[in-house]
Amino acid sequence: MVFMTIENVRQEIENIDRELVKLIAKRVEFADDILKYKHQANLPINDDTQNDVVIDRAVSIATEKGLDSTVVKQIFKLLIQMNIERQHELSGEGNLP
Numbered sequence: 001m002v003f004m005t006i007e008n009v010r011q012e013i014e015n016i017d018r019e020l021v022k023l024i025a026k027r028v029e030f031a032d033d034i035l036k037y038k039h040q041a042n043l044p045i046n047d048d049t050q051n052d053v054v055i056d057r058a059v060s061i062a063t064e065k066g067l068d069s070t071v072v073k074q075i076f077k078l079l080i081q082m083n084i085e086r087q088h089e090l091s092g093e094g095n096l097p
Contacts, residue, residue: 027079031086038087045087051080 004012038045055076062072 024079024082028082028086031083032090034083035087035090045091046084054080 035045037043038047055073058072058076059069062069
């Protein structure tokens with residue numbers, strides 16, 4: 001058995017945090033692609049039905065992993081909001097950099 005110090009554990013958490021931020025950035029990068037499809041199909045930026053699909057999928061995975069599904073749902077609502085805001089910005093409607 002390998003003994004990890006608190007510093008080792010904190011370093012591992014930092015590594016995971018870095019990966020999480022990279023994945024969030026990658027997820028937001030797809031906002032441009034999604035927006036193009038929405039414009040071609042004359043769809044609104046916010047799609048409540050798709051948002052529900054994403055949230056339900058995340059809650060299901062969270063439940064399988066033994067995580068608090070309420071917290072995961074809140075996280076995914078924030079992720080969806082980030083993408084919606086980015087799409088508005090790309091459309092010239094937002095106020096993000």
